[in-house]
Amino acid sequence: MILLSLVGVFFFGGLLAWVSEIMDARLPRWVAMLSILVSFSLVFRLIFMLDSSGGVLLGWVDEFKGPWIPSLGIDFFFAADGLTVLMLGLTILLGAVAIASAWDEIKERAGFFYFNLLWTLAGVVGVFTALDLFLFFFFWEVMLIPMYFIIAIWGHENRRYAATKFFIFTQVTGMMMLVSLLCMVYFHSLQFGSFSFNYNDLLRVDIPRSLDLWIMLGFFAAFATKLPSVPFHSWLPDAHSQAPTAGSVLLAGVLLKTGAYGLIRFTIPFFPEASEIFAPVAMFLAVVSILYCAKVALAQTDIKRLIAYTSVSHMGFVLLGIYAWNELGLQGAIMTMLAHGLSAAALFMLAGGLQHRIHTRDMREMSGFWIIAPKMAVVALFFSVAALGLPGLGNFVGEFLALLGAFSVNIPAAVLAAFGVIFASVYSLWVMQSVFQGPPLKQESKAPSHETLLDLDGRELFFYGVMMIGLLWMGLYPQTFLDFSSGVIEGLVTSDSAAALYAGEFLK
């Protein structure tokens, strides 16, 4: 029931936040923060449930199953395992960060803003915990609508284009996934005599070889769009640069991870053979994402667009690690997801903070901020070096493991992808230099006077501090996080019998 109440907390919290606006315009943000705290405690309980289910973190906990549309074999079916718990933790932490970054920025229609924010979180939690594929698809689509509203209402100058593009990209590829999903359900009904959208039932479906590559591609398109990977990535820079800070934080930190999660949980386990055939292509796309988007990032002048492109580049490592499909690669992918979630969220929050203070995102109008805002500069330096993969921080562990995993299956891809790390140092340091170092801008320039640039306040420092601790923890003692996912990954990558065992564990 924890998972159901987790969705419920955000669902009703959102409604409450909206209604509370009537009483006081500052109330919604408190309601939102309160829902985050409640959900934190719920996730903690989930962690202890995982632990108590036997030393190894294996198998599903907190299952909830109830009929929804029985005539089509659709259930409310939630369950969590180690991977889910990691993702939920990230989601809720970044939810708190998003609320913190919106705290002062969103003044207009705050009630509706926090309603949308919490409903996005509800959708994401649903995506991470649903094990009925219809339910999964339902949440997958539902989380887009509040995000659309966030971009369309509180976004910047070009929001109509960005919001519409975001929505259409994800919806259209979502429909491709729907077609693929329905194909699987149809084959299930042919082979087992009944419709079922249950994850475990669909794992057993035997798909004809002539079709399975096509069906797999439907899933891949949807997840690669969300991830995003190169041919499907063009919505992301627009959405990121136009979204309000909280929207960017959620997009980069959480929504992108649903794509990777979908690949790990659904695409490859459903289509092992097709994925094996497809793996070189996917790894090629990953390498292109890493290198091409790192190169494009260098050409940006809009700081948010730049971070957006680096996101695509970093998510390339995730794709690379996933399609290596061995323990190292998957661990690397998951670590990168977590670490990138924190570092990208922090960078977007910094960029948003800059924009909020000086009303521009153009880096040509920024220079020498170190003198005026030293705390902000230090924080920015920390997260920049995290993003470039400095050993000792989480991103390094993730990317290193992903490369290691890829190296054992596809040496050229791994070698080429490793150049991405070099590019990352270039653009990260370049941003640091152009924004924080150099001479302070002259007063007569177009940029607003620097007196308006206030340094970070205590609230902001607190949230940056939390994210720093997270990244340090991941970098120095990654075992805590690896333990959560190792059981899941073992179940996924080992042979069929183990997979069956894994399923059997679940059936008990």
Added chain:
Amino acid sequence: MSGSDVIPMAISGSDLLALAPHLALSVTIVLVMLLIGIKRVYVVSSAVSMIGLGASALLAIVQLYQSISIEVSQQITPLFRVDSFSLFFVAIICCAALSLSLFAFCYFMRLNDDRDEYQLLLLLATLGGVTLATSVHFIGALIGLEMMSMALYGMLAYPVHSHENSGASLESAFKYLILSAVASATMLFGMGLLYAETGLLTVIGVGALVSDLSVLVGIGLLFIFAGMAFKLSLVPFHLWTPDVYEGGPMPASAFLATVGKVAVAAFMLRLIMHTNALSIPSVYFAIYSVAIVSVLLGNLLALRQLSLKRLLAYSSIAHMGYLLIAILSFSVRSDGSISSETGLAIAAVVFYLLAYVVMSVGAFGCASLVSSSEHESDSIADYTGLFWRSPWLALVLTSMLLSLAGIPLTGGFISKFLVFFAAVEASQWILLLVLVVGSGIGLYYYLRVIFQMLQSPSKLEHLELKGSNWETLGAVSMLLLVTVGTFILGVYPEPMLNLVEEVVLSL
């Protein structure tokens, strides 16, 4: 009439009982006519027609549940058949007509002219629609279709005296009159060809002979299909749609878009099922290509529209195309029986029609609540900032548009989901591709309207509910009911899905 299925022409008492919704409507029509003759009191004549529509809807629903539990299908003269399939559509039509009559009531409230006849025409058109949905005979279908169309001409031409579009309604009615007459003639010619070849006019009778087909049967069916495609505004018979929608008064366009289409679609569904028309290659190919171009062209043409009514008109073209995709996913076995996959496909069609009516009524209802006969809020720019001025109304319109776009939580999603499901089961890959592309294009223009509503309100003029509180009370509560209905269909569709599956069985 062939010897095997002689049905007495006389009507017995039980037949009359089965026709109760029709009779209730007819009685109401006579009553309203008399009331108008005695004294014109707009409120009274409207109230009586609403009560009549409500009563027939209620009767139809009660009969529907009876007929499901005891599985009867009653043939009343060779013309009509009352079974759960037809009762389901009668119920939909009456409910839709009731809500449209509520919206029309507010819309015409301020009209400085004779307002009462609109409700009368609406009742007549509803009776026509109900007749069409219950008929299993070409003559019955023609009577119903013409009754509906005749009344619709009057509704579309209804004088509105608004300075901005004086004469537009007349133009729209004439356009519809002429083209609709041509369509009816086409259909009659098709029926004539079928009669010439088979000597029969009952749908089932013709169907039994289709298997030993001749060319004429195929051509006849094609002609009938063309006539229906006109009424359903499918490409290439769609040209009238945007102009007529735009020109007519909002409630009349709404009626045309909902009841006018559902009734025809119900008869078409019966025709296709009983005559096994899809097994004829030429008919199949015609429907196939019409479906593809309808979805693509309807969506593409809607992209740049500035008028909400035109936008909804083009989107309705696309929606009828989606409907055809579900119909094309029928796989009728060679012996004419329905395979289990087809059960799902028919259920998808029926469910789609239901959801389509609900969301169209909702969308048009919102638009007509902020319009009146003097001024229609038709331009999309009129809706700028609606979200912040009247959030509830905007929320309703947003959910209707999202439902039309097929976004989860709404009935539109489940219906589109079922269409997808049916098409996958029939392995209609090209149609699936068209469906994905079409829906993707569709998102753009629905989002455009939603985005407009989300913008900061302009200072120019305020869009607000027209009419005082008591006048709009009924319409507003109906709108809320429709919204709740859309969400129930989207979140908990199981009961309705079961009902639809039962209904399909009687076909």
